[in-house]
Amino acid sequence: MAAIPAAHTQRGRPISPALPRQVWRSAAIGAGNLAAWASRRTGRGSGASIRGQVITKLYPDAFTELVAGRRIAAISGTNGKTTTTHLLTAALRAWVDDPTDVVTNADGANLREGIASALSQQVHAPIAILETDEQIVPAMVRAGHPEVLVMLNFSRDQLDRHHEIKSLGKKWRDALAEAGGKGPVVVANIHDPLVTWAAEAAQHTIWVDMGIGWTQDAALCPNCGTVLRYGGDNGWSCPGCMMAQHPADFSVSGDQVTGPHGEQWLLDLAVPGRFNRGNATCALAAAIVMGVDPAVAVQAMSTVRAPAGRFSTGHFGETTARLLLAKNPAGWAESLLVMQSDPVVLAIDSAIADGTDVSWLWDVEYEQLAGRHVVCTGPRAQDLAVRLSYAGVEHSIVPSLTEAMHAHYDHPVDVLATYTAFLHLCRMGGVTW
Incomplete structure (x- = not known):
C-alpha cells in the first residue's frame, strides 16, 4: 500500500482532514459502538472501555471535543471518586426536568478513553458529571473548563503507576493557577495537605471536613518540605511555612452535615461507612454550587445503593x-x-x-x-x-x-x-x- 501523505495524517485522523470533522467523529463513535456490541456479545465486558479506545484511536480529538461546551463537574482523588460521582449524578438528575440531560461515566472508566466513551452516547447532554483519573485532571481543567472540581484525597495507589503523588498534586495546582478566574470552583478535603496545597491555587475553594483523615501519605509539607504537625483542635499545620488546615465550610458529624451558614441536613445513605458520609458531603457541596436545592440533593443521594457494584x-x-x-x-x-x-x-x-x-x-x-x-x-x-x-x-x-x-x-x-x-x-x- 502506498504511503499516506503527511497532510492526510494531520492530527492523527485516518483520512483527509478536508472532510467535515463531525462526520468522522460520528464514524469513529459508530465504530466504537460496534466494538462495544461485540464485546458484550462475546461476554468480555460492558464494552465501555473498548468503545472509548476505538473512538480515540480513530479520532484523537474526541476527548477534547466531547467535553467542550458542557456544564461539567469533575470528581477526582485516590479514594471515593466513583461513589461521589454516583451521588452527585443522582442529585443533578433529580433536579433537572429531563434526567437524560445529565451524562456520566457510571462504570468508572475515568481516563480519556472512558470519558469519551460515556460522552459519545449522549453527545448533546448539557451537563456531565465525570469521574476523572488523577492523571488527567489538568487536561480536564484545560479542555472541559469544569464548573466544579471535587478534590477528595491523594494516597499511594498502584505504586508502579502513581509512585510520586506530589507530582500529581503539583500538576493539579499548576492547572488551577493557569486557569485563574476561569477555573472551577474547587470542593476540597481539608484533611489532606496535598489536596489543600493544590486547591489553594484556585480562585474559589469550598473547604470540606469529610470526617476522616488518612495521614500516612502526608508526613511532609508539600509547600516547603517541613515535617507536619498533627493534632489539636485545628488539625494539621506546618511549622516551616505556616501552611495549615483550613476551617471547614461544610462538615459532617455522624449523619449530619453542617453548611457554611449553619444550615443542617441529615444524610440517609444506603452506602455504609464514614468515608461515604464524607463523599456525600462533598457531593452535596458540589450540587449546591451547580444550583441544586440541597434538600433535593440529600433525598436523591439516598437512592444510590451499589455504585459500580460497590x-x-x-x-x-x-x-x-x-x-x-x-x-x-x-x-x-x-x-x-x-x-x-x-x-x-x-x-x-x-x-x-x-x-x-x-x-x-x-x-x-x-x-x-x-x-x-x-x-x-x-x-x-x-x-x-x-x-x-x-x-x-x-x-x-x-x-x-x-x-x-x-x-x-x-x-x-x-x-x-x-x-x-x-x-x-x-x-x-x-x-x-
Missing part, C-alpha cells in the same frame, strides 16, 4: 456475600471498619489494574480484625497471610476465588477485594451495573 450483594451457590472494593491502604483502612461478618473474606490480586506492588499490605492495620477469622484468597493470598500472621489474626488460605466463595458459611459474609478480584467476584456473583 456494596452490592452477590450469590455464589449457597453463599451470599456483600462485595466491597478497596485499592490502597487508605481505602482498606476505612473499608475494614464496615465489615461485620465473621469470617470475612479478603481477596488480593496484583494485575496491572491493581498495581503489581503489594507492599502496601504492610500499611493497613489488619490488627483490628483480631478475634475474627479471615479467609485469604486470590493470587496474592500468601502475601496477605504473612501480613495477618504478624498482625496476630487467625486466617486460612484458599487461593482460588471460586473455592473461597463456594465454601460453606453459616451466614452472609463480607468480602473486601482489590480491583481485579472485585470485578471477577461481580461476574461470579451475578452483579451487574
Whole structure:
C-alpha cells in the first residue's frame, strides 16, 4: 500500500482532514459502538472501555471535543471518586426536568478513553458529571473548563503507576493557577495537605471536613518540605511555612452535615461507612454550587445503593456475600471498619489494574480484625497471610476465588477485594451495573 501523505495524517485522523470533522467523529463513535456490541456479545465486558479506545484511536480529538461546551463537574482523588460521582449524578438528575440531560461515566472508566466513551452516547447532554483519573485532571481543567472540581484525597495507589503523588498534586495546582478566574470552583478535603496545597491555587475553594483523615501519605509539607504537625483542635499545620488546615465550610458529624451558614441536613445513605458520609458531603457541596436545592440533593443521594457494584450483594451457590472494593491502604483502612461478618473474606490480586506492588499490605492495620477469622484468597493470598500472621489474626488460605466463595458459611459474609478480584467476584456473583 502506498504511503499516506503527511497532510492526510494531520492530527492523527485516518483520512483527509478536508472532510467535515463531525462526520468522522460520528464514524469513529459508530465504530466504537460496534466494538462495544461485540464485546458484550462475546461476554468480555460492558464494552465501555473498548468503545472509548476505538473512538480515540480513530479520532484523537474526541476527548477534547466531547467535553467542550458542557456544564461539567469533575470528581477526582485516590479514594471515593466513583461513589461521589454516583451521588452527585443522582442529585443533578433529580433536579433537572429531563434526567437524560445529565451524562456520566457510571462504570468508572475515568481516563480519556472512558470519558469519551460515556460522552459519545449522549453527545448533546448539557451537563456531565465525570469521574476523572488523577492523571488527567489538568487536561480536564484545560479542555472541559469544569464548573466544579471535587478534590477528595491523594494516597499511594498502584505504586508502579502513581509512585510520586506530589507530582500529581503539583500538576493539579499548576492547572488551577493557569486557569485563574476561569477555573472551577474547587470542593476540597481539608484533611489532606496535598489536596489543600493544590486547591489553594484556585480562585474559589469550598473547604470540606469529610470526617476522616488518612495521614500516612502526608508526613511532609508539600509547600516547603517541613515535617507536619498533627493534632489539636485545628488539625494539621506546618511549622516551616505556616501552611495549615483550613476551617471547614461544610462538615459532617455522624449523619449530619453542617453548611457554611449553619444550615443542617441529615444524610440517609444506603452506602455504609464514614468515608461515604464524607463523599456525600462533598457531593452535596458540589450540587449546591451547580444550583441544586440541597434538600433535593440529600433525598436523591439516598437512592444510590451499589455504585459500580460497590456494596452490592452477590450469590455464589449457597453463599451470599456483600462485595466491597478497596485499592490502597487508605481505602482498606476505612473499608475494614464496615465489615461485620465473621469470617470475612479478603481477596488480593496484583494485575496491572491493581498495581503489581503489594507492599502496601504492610500499611493497613489488619490488627483490628483480631478475634475474627479471615479467609485469604486470590493470587496474592500468601502475601496477605504473612501480613495477618504478624498482625496476630487467625486466617486460612484458599487461593482460588471460586473455592473461597463456594465454601460453606453459616451466614452472609463480607468480602473486601482489590480491583481485579472485585470485578471477577461481580461476574461470579451475578452483579451487574
